[in-house]
Amino acid sequence: MARILAVDWDRHEARYALGTTSGGRVKVHVAASIPLVDVTEGGDEPHPDLAGSLAAAMSELKLGRTPVLVGVERSSIELLHFTLPPAKDNELPELVANQAMRESQLIGEQSVLDFLPIDDNPEAPRSVIAAALSPGELERIQRTCEAAELKPARVLLRPFASASLFVKTGAPAEEVYLLVNRFTDEADLSIVVDQRPVFFRTVRLPEGAGEEQATERLLAEIKRTLAAAPQTHLRGETVQCVYVLGGADDHQGLIDGIRDDLFLPASVFDPFEALGVRDERAPENPGRFAPVLGMLLDEATGSHAIDFLHPRKMPQPVNRGRIAVFAGGVLAALILGVAFNTWSTWSDIQSENKVLAKRAAELDKTMKKAAEQKKLIDAVREWKARDVIWLDELRDLSLRFPSTRDVVVSRMSLSPSQSGGGAINLEGLMRGPDILVKLENQVRDRYRRVQSKRVQERKLERDYTWLFETSLSVARRDADRDQSRYVSHLPEDQKPGTEPGTESETLADAGTPSPPAKVKKASQ
Incomplete structure (x- = not known):
């Protein structure tokens, strides 16, 4: 049984x-928290002495090479x-490396990059x-561990x-749920699908x-998390339940707030109880220890x-130089052996056949x-080829959209289709349901199918x-034939190079409008 320390x-x-x-299981011997002691160096402001606090606590554990x-x-x-x-x-x-460096200026070739499909x-x-993880942050972590005599x-x-x-x-039954883990003055919010x-x-x-006050703030952040989570990540589903990490008697106010304000089922998950640790051996605030216990369990299951110390990398290429040298040596020895033993024509033909066979095998591999x-x-x-030119789509949509006096969009998401x-x-707000009918008629054409999922009155x-929720199915336009249709709704004298009949063709292509969304009146 191997001893492991997680911190x-x-x-x-x-x-x-x-x-x-x-055997894929963990037995916890000791778990504890270490308050960080503030120190002052050279007249600077006091700051937590992480390395010193860790070193003092680790000296009692006799870790050795753990x-x-x-x-x-x-x-x-x-x-x-x-x-x-x-x-x-x-x-x-x-x-992943190429895409990450294109999407974030904070990621460079020296950054430590790992990923999860x-x-x-x-x-x-x-x-x-x-x-x-930046190289500087990784170096800081390693210096802290070295000062505490940890590797x-x-x-x-x-x-x-x-x-x-x-x-x-935890064996959760829900497909989509939110995990809440509160620490001293911060909290981790994770959505699992x-x-x-x-x-x-x-x-x-x-x-x-x-x-x-802290519970009210955390409830507000949970609401923001549920609203900010992209639907593409949730695969069109919604969060079905909330689990708060902690002891059986912890975070009761937060549990009640989730049930009353968010109308979601909520319960507490004790990480020590999940690993079979008795209550008398569990420290206070057990939810804060979920990360270190999870690291131990992941190490047991591999x-x-x-x-960040063992990120996913490309497989090392085969050293073809060594293979070529080895193959050349074998071939030379073979030729010398054949030449030394016999100078007959038959031996020469056999040697040539072997060379040709090897060349054919190499060509097959190539x-x-x-x-x-x-x-x-x-x-x-x-x-x-199936991609959509989103900049042109957004420009065309903005030209067709009603004015901000009638409609305000609070949220927009764009996603490709397989x-x-x-x-x-x-998602947004509008002055009346007739504005939504106008919006649908102005946006709909042969490339866009419009469907409103929800229209709800806010009486206050x-x-x-x-309030409305509308979805558009966008078809890709051929680069050589259909790009001019982005301006098909403009007056004839404003269309660049438009031939007669384009406007009527576009209106005909729009098809019969879909029925308007059902209107639901309710208090907001």
Whole structure:
């Protein structure tokens, strides 16, 4: 049985758990928190002495060469979500690195980058969560551990470890749920879909505030998280339940607030109870130890989602130079042996046949490799051919949209479709349902299908008294033939190079308008 130490920290305390792992199981021997002591150096402002506080506590454990797992909080890393073309797992590291550097200026070639694929089908577009740690932050973590006489074996992401512990031990029945883990003055909020974490936030709580004020702030942040989570990550579903990490008697005010304000079922999950640790051995605030316990369990099962010391990389290429030297030496020895033993014509022919056979095998391998590369290139080209030119779509949509006096859009999401084209989802406020009918008629054409999911009156509002949700199915336009239709609704004298009949054709293509959405009156 191997001893493992897991440790993480925030601005006020460090937490650790020492345990042993065997056969995919964890036995926790000790778990405790370490208050960070403030020190002053050279007249500077007092600051927490993390290394000194850790060193003092670790000296009593007699760790020796025990491997150490270090958890990193969400605010210390750059986290990205994006979708890549269909690709095999061994092709993802290079694709993820290129896409991450294009999407974030904070990520460079020296950044430590690891990622987690959300789906496993190599024939479909791959959704990925990528996490990047700056070289300076990694060096700071290693210096802190070195000063505390600890040697990190892995550097992991704190929210992933908490979610992994819950998924492996909580046996949740819901497909989509929210995990809430509160620390001293911050909280981790994680949304899990089909037992895979897909969205994370770490929020700050008022420092020194009372329990009631902190609970109100956390409830507000939970509402923001539910509203901010992209529907593409939730696969069109909504959060069905909320689990708060902690002891049986912890966070009762937060549980009641979730049930009363969000109308969602909520319950407490005790991480120590999930691992079979008796109550008398569990420390106070057990929910704060979910990350270190999750790291121990992931180490036992060998399933860390993100590891900045061992990130996913491309497979090392075969050293063809050594193979060529070895093959050349074998061939030379063969030729010399044949020449030394016999000078007959038959021996010369046999040697030539062997050389030709080897060349043919090499050509077969080269052709197979080229065929695989061509297949990948064709797949990327096909994927790009189904893409939508979103800038033109947005410009055309803004030209057709009613004025801000009638409609205000509060939320818009755009997503591609696997079968080509894409979808635009709108949420907003308007003055009356007739504005929505006008909006649908102005936007609908042969390339857009419009459907309003919800129209609801807000009786307590004066100006924008109606709330609406509308979705648009967008078809891709041919670059050579259909791009002019982006301006088909303009007057004839404003269309660049428009031939007669274009406008009537576009109106005809619009088809019969779909029935208006059902109107629901309710108090907001």
